Amino acid sequence: MSWWLPRQASTFGPAIDGLFIAILIITGIAFVIVEVGLVWFAIKYRGRPGRKAFYTHGVTKAEVIWTAIPAVTVVALGLVSNHYWVEMKGRNSVPPDAMPIGVHVKQFEWSFMHPGPDGQLGTADDIKLRNQLHILLNRPVVVHLEAEDVIHSFFVPEFRVKQDAVPGMHISAWFQATDTGEYEIGCAELCGMGHYKMRARVFVHTPEAFQAWMTQQATPTEATP
Amino acid sequence: MTSVAAHAPAHGVHHGPTSFWRKYIFSTDHKIIGIQFLFVSLFFLLVGGLLAMQIRWQLGFPGKPMPGGGILPESMTAGGVILPEYYITLVTMHGTFMVFFAIMPLLVGVYANFLIPLKVGAHDMAFPRINMASFWLALTAGLIMFAGFFVPEGAARAGWTMYAPLSARPDLSGSNIGQKLWCLSIIFLGLSSILGSLNYITTVINNRAPGMTWFRMPLSVWALFITAILGLLALPVLSGAAIMLLFDQTLGTHFFDPAAGGQALLWQHLFWFFGHPEVYILILPAMGMVSDIIANGSRKPIFGYHSMVFAIVGIAFLGWMVWGHHMFMSGMNPMLGSTFMVSTMLIAVPSAIKVFNWMGTMWRGNIRFHVPMLNAIGFVGMFAIGGLSGVFMAATPVDMFIHDTYFIVAHLHYVLFGGSLFALFGAITYWYPKMFGKVMNERWGKIHFWLTMVFYNLVFFPMHIIGMGGQMRRLYDPTIYTFLKPQQPMNEFISICAFILFAVQIIFALNFLLNLKWGKKAPQNPWEDNGLEWTLPNPAPHGNWERPPNVYRGPYEFASPQVPEDYLPQTRKLPTDREPAAAGTGH
Numbered sequence A: 001m002s003w004w005l006p007r008q009a010s011t012f013g014p015a016i017d018g019l020f021i022a023i024l025i026i027t028g029i030a031f032v033i034v035e036v037g038l039v040w041f042a043i044k045y046r047g048r049p050g051r052k053a054f055y056t057h058g059v060t061k062a063e064v065i066w067t068a069i070p071a072v073t074v075v076a077l078g079l080v081s082n083h084y085w086v087e088m089k090g091r092n093s094v095p096p097d098a099m100p101i102g103v104h105v106k107q108f109e110w111s112f113m114h115p116g117p118d119g120q121l122g123t124a125d126d127i128k129l130r131n132q133l134h135i136l137l138n139r140p141v142v143v144h145l146e147a148e149d150v151i152h153s154f155f156v157p158e159f160r161v162k163q164d165a166v167p168g169m170h171i172s173a174w175f176q177a178t179d180t181g182e183y184e185i186g187c188a189e190l191c192g193m194g195h196y197k198m199r200a201r202v203f204v205h206t207p208e209a210f211q212a213w214m215t216q217q218a219t220p221t222e223a224t225p
Numbered sequence B: 001m002t003s004v005a006a007h008a009p010a011h012g013v014h015h016g017p018t019s020f021w022r023k024y025i026f027s028t029d030h031k032i033i034g035i036q037f038l039f040v041s042l043f044f045l046l047v048g049g050l051l052a053m054q055i056r057w058q059l060g061f062p063g064k065p066m067p068g069g070g071i072l073p074e075s076m077t078a079g080g081v082i083l084p085e086y087y088i089t090l091v092t093m094h095g096t097f098m099v100f101f102a103i104m105p106l107l108v109g110v111y112a113n114f115l116i117p118l119k120v121g122a123h124d125m126a127f128p129r130i131n132m133a134s135f136w137l138a139l140t141a142g143l144i145m146f147a148g149f150f151v152p153e154g155a156a157r158a159g160w161t162m163y164a165p166l167s168a169r170p171d172l173s174g175s176n177i178g179q180k181l182w183c184l185s186i187i188f189l190g191l192s193s194i195l196g197s198l199n200y201i202t203t204v205i206n207n208r209a210p211g212m213t214w215f216r217m218p219l220s221v222w223a224l225f226i227t228a229i230l231g232l233l234a235l236p237v238l239s240g241a242a243i244m245l246l247f248d249q250t251l252g253t254h255f256f257d258p259a260a261g262g263q264a265l266l267w268q269h270l271f272w273f274f275g276h277p278e279v280y281i282l283i284l285p286a287m288g289m290v291s292d293i294i295a296n297g298s299r300k301p302i303f304g305y306h307s308m309v310f311a312i313v314g315i316a317f318l319g320w321m322v323w324g325h326h327m328f329m330s331g332m333n334p335m336l337g338s339t340f341m342v343s344t345m346l347i348a349v350p351s352a353i354k355v356f357n358w359m360g361t362m363w364r365g366n367i368r369f370h371v372p373m374l375n376a377i378g379f380v381g382m383f384a385i386g387g388l389s390g391v392f393m394a395a396t397p398v399d400m401f402i403h404d405t406y407f408i409v410a411h412l413h414y415v416l417f418g419g420s421l422f423a424l425f426g427a428i429t430y431w432y433p434k435m436f437g438k439v440m441n442e443r444w445g446k447i448h449f450w451l452t453m454v455f456y457n458l459v460f461f462p463m464h465i466i467g468m469g470g471q472m473r474r475l476y477d478p479t480i481y482t483f484l485k486p487q488q489p490m491n492e493f494i495s496i497c498a499f500i501l502f503a504v505q506i507i508f509a510l511n512f513l514l515n516l517k518w519g520k521k522a523p524q525n526p527w528e529d530n531g532l533e534w535t536l537p538n539p540a541p542h543g544n545w546e547r548p549p550n551v552y553r554g555p556y557e558f559a560s561p562q563v564p565e566d567y568l569p570q571t572r573k574l575p576t577d578r579e580p581a582a583a584g585t586g587h
Helices: A014-046 A060-089 A207-218 B021-027 B030-058 B082-119 B128-150 B177-206 B221-250 B263-282 B285-297 B305-321 B333-344 B349-361 B370-396 B395-401 B408-436 B443-469 B482-518
Strands: A099-106 A110-115 A127-129 A133-135 A140-147 A152-156 A160-163 A171-176 A183-188 A200-205
Touching: A014 B349, A014 B370, A014 B395, A060 B333, A060 B349, A060 B370, A099 A152, A099 A183, A110 A133, A110 A200, A127 A133, A127 A207, A127 B443, A133 A207, A140 A152, A140 A160, A152 B128, A160 A171, A200 A207, B030 B082, B030 B128, B030 B333, B030 B408, B030 B482, B082 B128, B082 B177, B082 B221, B082 B263, B082 B285, B082 B408, B128 B177, B177 B221, B177 B263, B221 B263, B221 B285, B221 B305, B263 B285, B263 B305, B285 B305, B285 B349, B285 B408, B305 B333, B305 B349, B333 B349, B333 B370, B333 B395, B333 B482, B349 B370, B370 B395, B370 B408, B370 B443, B408 B443, B408 B482
Parallel strands: A099 A140, A133 A200
Antiparallel strands: A099 A110, A110 A127, A140 A171, A152 A160, A152 A183, A183 A200
16 A cells, blocks of 8 residues: 555646645654653653652743744745645636536436537537546646535545535536546545445546547447437 | 541531432532533443444445444344444444543533532532533433434434535435434533533632632633633534524424525534534643643643643634634635634644643653553643644645545544543543542553553554545445555554554453442542642542632642642642632622
8 A cells, every 4th residue: 555645646736745745844843842852851850759840830931932933834834825725726716728527416426517529518519427527638627516415525636636516506626637547536525325435437538539539429329218 | 439428527508418319310519410420421432432443343344244243233234244324323423422422521521510619619510400400411412312323214324513415304314313313412412511611610700719819720620611611602503503403304494405595504614613612622621631630740830821821712712713624625715715724723823832831841840650640641742643633634735635534534533532532531540539539550550551552543643644545534435446445454454453442441441440449548639739629538528618728829839949848739828828818709
């Protein structure tokens, strides 16, 4: 098994993983200070008979230092995080050239409405697939999430993207895949007893492969019952 | 139990009741009520633990028949194998029992009741009968919740957070009566908490002994006082939300059902507006009691008493402004994500102050490693991990990946088990002599501490790793996903360690139960502490004090140069001390 984050396959990967590592380093330092400090003090100041502890009610200077340093650190962390947050989830963050995908989700399946050759959603050539999403490499995608019954959550670990789909709300989320291949889509919000098997797949195609896929879809071979 | 009358000095007005029923069952004595809460919530802690074991069986060995699973009815298991719907019940009820019926009553029901009057020098709670009502309402709530296991379709199935519309619609969750019982139980629990909180707040404000000024109160009392304020303001929100949910389920209202014009996110806002203060209800009392124990164990005054008080107040205040961080991925306006991130980050500051002040207290101390002290140090070490892992989730972009994965499961267990429960092991051992007049076994206490510390970390630390691997919460069978399959050996490892961790708790249970009868008799002040409670016999009589004691100083005067001993009780009058002004109202 991997002891680290899954591989990166979207433009969000480097930013999120970088932030993760930054926080890991900062909290790692605090972790070492606290745990080593506790053990060290426990050993060094272990009780010995005939001795009394140092009588003090505190050292203001020390307290100011260990209040100020965490305060400055977390505020800085918040500002940096917010920069990326606005880029990823802000109301105006969806790139204008993003390919729109309609996602209709219910207990316990996903259905993905792809724009057909005309590139528009809501037209006659739309391609609807159950538990399968096909997207283009290096092209932003915006998923318009609509839940039919309960709350579900769209999650692709390799893309580092997650967004709840809430009944009664229209929620959009965007991402851009940077690596071809097949990935799993999971449901990250408890949605009932079939929650665990709400698994779908996303295929990231090169432009040629995507074209081939679309041509194949457009051919009216399947006689749906 | 030793006869109270044998120890008690002749009472003026406070005659204790003599019949068994009035004395131990329908008691108005805050100490007996605290002990009642203790037994009941330890029972529910066991229930929550047993549910956790079943969860771990399924996650470690999905699809394999659970040992003993055959005795469960067909609605839960098939041939001993846990069914998906029962698995959801398990995670729902594990969270519900642990949060509402184990940790919260253990911290607040037990110790706010038991400690506040003893530590501020009061005869009892301000409203003893309301106090009794609070216990019986809590017990009723617990029994209603427990009854869920015995109704058709089983107990509630929407997660302990009860997200609507899943929780509001029996056709979608598959649980009908169970969901309603959950709401009903929470309404009773809310009532109980409101009555309890009112009592704690009033007692602290009105019934302090002469000389017990605000800044001479132990940090445990400060923490319990602030917690009571949180409880008084937060629980009505939860009860109100539960009433609305119950109406949705029974009367055909549609508060949370968007199909009929309701708002799904309204539930989350209401739940977390209660739920985040609740997180602090579950940790502040632990912090307070740990502060008392660490000062005692270090034989040194608490480091930065005033900033500790302000940190408690700060945490409680900020705790009202961070609920949205549970909802970063919920679809609420992303602008709110930014503001809630900042307030959440800020709450790290008072938490850091507390951790460093505990370390400062140990610095240049003369540390006694009694069992409560070991558990208190364990609390600081584990709470620090839980606090630090919270920073990952607070950073919204990182949360986009780790939200609703096992990373958060690891985080919350570091705070609630590594934090609250270690503090409780310490607190139970520390005040056991005061409750029962006996002491718990020191050697077995230490064995229990070390084994728990090791296996606790082996269970919960790897959850960070599988969370980083992307494993979602509440999955009946993670191996359905190809990307989670390689992590299965780790899940198995966690499960085996969890079974051992559970078994280790038998040591604690036996140490607790057997010493009730066969324990060594406790000395008057077994930990050589300064608190008011240790001036009374063990166990203390009904009514506590004949006359309220006079208080001359704060509770942490260890190693004082004024006396040769290394402790100086709050009630000991030195020649330089002046008599405190007469008591306030309320006695």
